[in-house]
Each structure stands twice: as C-alpha cells, then as structure tokens.
Amino acid sequence: MSSKKIISVALVMCLWAGTLAEDPYLFFEWKVEYGNISPLGVPQQGILINGQFPGPMINCTSNNNIVVNVFNHLDEPFLLTWSGVQQRKNSWQDGTLGTMCPIMPGRNYTYKFQVKDQIGSYFYYPTTALHKAAGGMGMLRIQSRELIPVPFDTPAEEFDVLLGDWYNKNHKALKATLDGGRSIGLPDGIQINGNSGKVGDADAKPIFTMEASKTYRYRVCNVGLRTSVNFRFQGHSMKLVEVEGSHTVQNEYDSLDLHVGQCLSVLVTADQEPKDYYLVASSRFSKKQLQSVVIINYANGKAPASPELPPPPPNNTVGVAWSINQFRSFRWNLTSSAARPNPQGSYHYGKINITRTLKLANSRYQVGGKLKFGINGVSHVDGKTPLKLVEYFGVAEKVFQYNLVKDEVSPKEENKVTEAPSVVNATFRNFVEIIFENEEKSIQTWHLDGHSFFGVAVEAGKWTPEKRKNYNLLDAVSRHTIQVYPKSWAAVLTTLDNAGMWSLRSMMQERAYLGQQLYLSVLSPERSLRDEYSLPETQQLCGIIQNLPKPAPYV
Incomplete structure (x- = not known):
C-alpha cells in the first residue's frame, strides 16, 4: 500500500473514531399542560x-447532549429556561424571550444543548x-464523569428539594395584577416539593x-418568586459540598440561607435516633413570616x-450580618478535580486585569401610574421578535438601540426611566467587573445566563473603588447568581467568553416581568463556528424576521 493511501486510511479512521467518541445523548419528551x-x-x-x-428530573453527566421535545398544551405561548446551565456558543436554546420565539399553543419545540464542562445542581422553569x-419547574442534575474524582464519598442516595414561596392566586390573576400596574404583594406560604405542612399534622x-x-x-433549590428562605434539618447538621456548580470547602452548618434562584448541595448523615424528623423552611427578610415543614x-x-x-x-439587621457572614464562609474548593466553567478565568481570576466595570442599580418607578422596575434608568420591554434573531438577521436597528443602559448612572438621571428593549454591547472575552447596587429596603437576587462569575464581595453601604481591597481574589465561589442585601452592594468578576445574547436579570419574577433585566450581546468578531453556533435549522422564527432570507451560516 502506498504512503498516500496509508495516510488517507488513517485519516478516515481518526474521523470515524471521533464520531464514535461523541458525548452521549439523553432524550426526553415532555407534555406541558394545566392540572390541579x-x-x-x-x-x-x-x-x-x-x-x-x-x-421530571434530568439526571445527566458533564458534557452530555440533552434533547428535550416540549409539547405545549397550554392556552398561552410557553418557554423553558435552564437556569445556570452554560450553553456554550448556544444562546439560541436559552429559553428567554430575548433569544427565542415562544412555543405557541398546540405546537412543540425540541431543545438541543450540551452541558459542557459543568457539574452541579440546577433547575429549569418557565420564563413566559x-x-x-x-x-x-424541575431539577437538573449534572454529575461528574467517572474518571473525575469527587471530593466526598458517594452518598447512599441523592434527594432533590425544590422549595420557595407560593401564591394561592391563579398565575393569570397575578399577571393581570402586574399588567394593571400593581404589585402582586406578599406570598401566602412556602412549598417544599409541592407540599407544605404544619407541626403535628397527623396526615403528613x-x-x-x-x-x-x-x-x-x-x-x-429556591424556585420561588421573591422570597429568600432559610432551611434546616431537625436534629441534623449539614455539610456544604457544592454551590451552583462549584465544589466548596466542606464547612458544617445548622441552617443555610438560600436566595431566589440559587441551588446548593449538602450532605446529611443519618446519625440520630431512628424516627421522623422535620425539614423546615422559613422566609427571610420579609415582613410576613412564613414557615413550612415536611417529614423525613x-x-x-x-x-x-x-x-x-x-x-x-x-x-433583622443582625440577621443580615449573619447572612453576609455565611456568604463569606462559602469558599471554592481549589483542590478538587471537576469540570470548571469559564476556563480563561477559572484558576487565577484575581490576577486578571479588569477591562470594564458595570455599576448596575435596581430601581422602581411609577410610569403613568403603573409600577415598573429598571436598571440604571431603563425598564426592559420584550418585543414580538427576539433580540438575538434581529441581531443575527442584521435588522437590530429596527427593534432596539444598543447601550441605553450606561456603565454607571449619573445622579441627574436617577429618577428618569426609559421603557425599551435593553441590550448592552459587550466585548468578547473581556474580563468584566459588575457591581450590583441596592438602595432599596428589600433584598435582591441577580442571575447571568451563559456564564459563571466569581462572587468576590457582598457588603453593606455604597461601593467605591477602594472597596476592591476587600475582594476575595483567591477562592470566591464560581456561580451564576448573587444576592444583594438591603442598602448594600455585591461585586462579581467574569470573563465574557461565551458568544451569544445572554440575559442578566432579577430573579424576583415580579421585577423581571416589569423590566428589571437586560441582555448582554457578546459578539465574536470572527462570527465563526469556533465561537458560536449558527442559527439551528429547526429554530422557530417569528415577528419581523419570519419571512426574511436566512443569513449564511457560520463556518
């Protein structure tokens, strides 16, 4: 056989082997419908x-490909987002109204994404x-691959706990309240995996x-709409081992605060008298004290x-200080082996120069007598065409204007508000500092899609550049949400290395619905498949781009 033929056969064998080595696929078919x-x-x-x-719970392994065919049997458009799952190069599947057309009643859509370089605890939920x-909503577990050691012994079993505040009013009635310009008010209680109970309930x-x-x-996970919770196990301590996809230093706690949109993992050892015990969840930092129990x-x-x-x-204020100290006790486990998101900033993030600082202040407004929320004077409005699509089709100027949100709001503009689609132009692979400022008396929680960030500081008062000396630049937890206490600020650092259109939003559903969100447009200059996937062939189209010719795919 000639040397050229040998080389050709070897090349074909390598390509064939690469095809066989593709990461596993998991397929799901979901029917979404109303029920009692x-x-x-x-x-x-x-x-x-x-x-x-x-x-249903999705139980997958790092780098698995997930395929979920969602059939919408509701009487309204519907979308799901995969909170905290970093869909590398694939904001097309992010499940927000800024990136996707909703699934119309009686139709279906198949989500396809990869849980690339991630482990940890996440959940999915509707954004429409x-x-x-x-x-x-439901749990999404990402397990470590077998060859990667986990920094604790394999537990006897894993249990999923989705808890959060709950309203007895119908979701349509709550939406009508917001559309009418009023707040939905305080929740009625706390649910734990769809249940709630009181001490001594004989039927529990x-x-x-x-x-x-x-x-x-x-x-x-805290899957509620607005309320931070504290949870604890009667008679048992908890060992914290993971926060939002990062293994942590394994400290022990009697109780843990969990803010809206956040997930974590704890180990609990059954080392007490064999009998029943309560898992307790109670509200934090709210006027109305709520509590629920379930039996373990x-x-x-x-x-x-x-x-x-x-x-x-x-x-009270002592409780805020208690909670801040608990946040500071969460440390990244630097000795553990695991998939690490945002590889450019994962190991020595404290030594990377900051290229841009965004100071984002949440605000509430009255516009025409109606309640609105915003960021730096801009209250986001969803349009009929997703922002990602109009940008991709080259007609963004017909729908939105970039950078209405400034990097820092001036004092003269603090009480002004613009209602419009809100998109901030971000530079691909820049290392960015984001300061979340909260001048209000209520606690806030923020979330960034498509990326993890390092929560380097949470403090009371106002942020100034001198506060950087207080940052944890060694072992801050890599995560995707951050809480901001009343009259306080929080600082995060992240590498914007995931090209796409990504939602940065309040996890308080009322606030996000009424405008406290924006999108970061992270464009790769090369517009190549190396950095971002092309528009999927099966992607739903709607609005002004529905009948436009599709742009040439990336190469």
Missing part, C-alpha cells in the same frame, strides 16, 4: 410536565408570562427516607417528629 395542584392545601390551576409537579407562579407523609448511619446528598423519616423508625423545631436565624 394544591401546594398550600388550596386547589388551583397549575402547570404540569408529564403530569408532574415538580416536573408569570408561568413560574404555576409550576412547570414523609417525602424522603434515610437508613441509619448512611449519608445522603440533598440538592436544594428513618427506615424502621416509628416515633413521630418532635414538635420542637430548630430556630431560624435573626430576621
């Missing part, structure tokens, strides 16, 4: 996925209307069972849970 639920004991219309609330107030059934002496992993029992344990519950942390 009663998380607080009051029957109401909920949103079920395959008849379930919470919805106020559908999150009716359900439609356990939601999880543990065997004595074994250790279990609890993945816990030991196998073969027959005694009921004690009526004496572990106390919550303080709920």
